[in-house]
Amino acid sequence: MRTSRGWLACALVLLTGAGCTPMDDLLAEIFGRSMRVQPNFNPYADPQGAPEGSVSFASGNFPVGPGVVNLGQPEGAAPPPPVTQLDLLQALTNPEDFPQITRIENPVAADSESLARGQVLYNRACTPCHGEDGAGGGPIAAAAPVMGYSLMQDQSLGLSEGYIYSIIRVGRGAMPAYGHQLTHYDRWHVVNYVRQLQGQSPGQAEPAEPDADTEPGTSEN
Numbered sequence: 001m002r003t004s005r006g007w008l009a010c011a012l013v014l015l016t017g018a019g020c021t022p023m024d025d026l027l028a029e030i031f032g033r034s035m036r037v038q039p040n041f042n043p044y045a046d047p048q049g050a051p052e053g054s055v056s057f058a059s060g061n062f063p064v065g066p067g068v069v070n071l072g073q074p075e076g077a078a079p080p081p082p083v084t085q086l087d088l089l090q091a092l093t094n095p096e097d098f099p100q101i102t103r104i105e106n107p108v109a110a111d112s113e114s115l116a117r118g119q120v121l122y123n124r125a126c127t128p129c130h131g132e133d134g135a136g137g138g139p140i141a142a143a144a145p146v147m148g149y150s151l152m153q154d155q156s157l158g159l160s161e162g163y164i165y166s167i168i169r170v171g172r173g174a175m176p177a178y179g180h181q182l183t184h185y186d187r188w189h190v191v192n193y194v195r196q197l198q199g200q201s202p203g204q205a206e207p208a209e210p211d212a213d214t215e216p217g218t219s220e221n
């Protein structure tokens with residue numbers, strides 16, 4: 001009799017929604033364990049802190065080769081200029097009003113190493129929409145034609161390298177931003193590769209030193 005009253009009380013607790021802790025406690029009494037005490041991590045619990053002396057790097061900051069740490073940004077560089085998608089839109093018609101987009105200089109020479117890396121990154125991040133050849137026939141374009149924007153149109157061919165760098169960074173309209181996935185130098189490698197795809201001579205003739213004064217770019221996007 002006493003037991004059945006106990007169960008009744010317990011069912012009441014459950015039904016009235018008074019919380020599951022008493023129920024848990026009861027089950028723990030009966031079975032010797034409870035759901036609340038488990039040998040696992042709580043949601044978002046950090047299973048292990050970063051090892052002492054470790055150097056963090058931006059997400060998506062893929063190293064340029066095995067065993068190479070790619071910090072990606074010029075040391076001590078000023079933060080990148082605040083550029084918005086609206087700026088990018090307006091810069092299409094008024095390029096001179098947006099030197100922070102259209103006049104950034106490409107610090108990466110378009111040598112074979114840069115183009116090879118640009119190709120890897122382009123194929124990873126850009127082909128889904130723009131297609132391997134840049135003409136817009138990527139797999140996403142098959143499902144959503146508006147995404148299959150061709151980079152071979154007159155407008156695209158006329159864009160400055162700084163513009164391409166910036167659109168990779170912040171996106172524009174239907175094009176998502178890739179600044180969080182492609183770091184400063186990687187964006188320039190992609191720019192060089194896009195230029196090559198477009199049949200334009202990519203990069204600057206001068207292999208400029210990565211220079212903190214002239215370059216935007218920090219560990220953020």
Ligand code: HEC
Nearest residue numbers: 125126128129146147149155156164168172173174175178
């Ligand atoms: C999810 C689809 C998608 C991906 C992935 C994508 N783009 Fe785009 N891209 C677009 C769309 C759509 C537009 C046109 C945006 C608009 O109408 O303003 C565009 C526009 C552009 C333009 C401007 C062209 C012009 O004529 O103004 C450039 C340059 C460009 N993308 C380069 C890239 C590069 C480089 C990558 C890879 C880092 C990339 N895109 C990844 C969809 C994408």
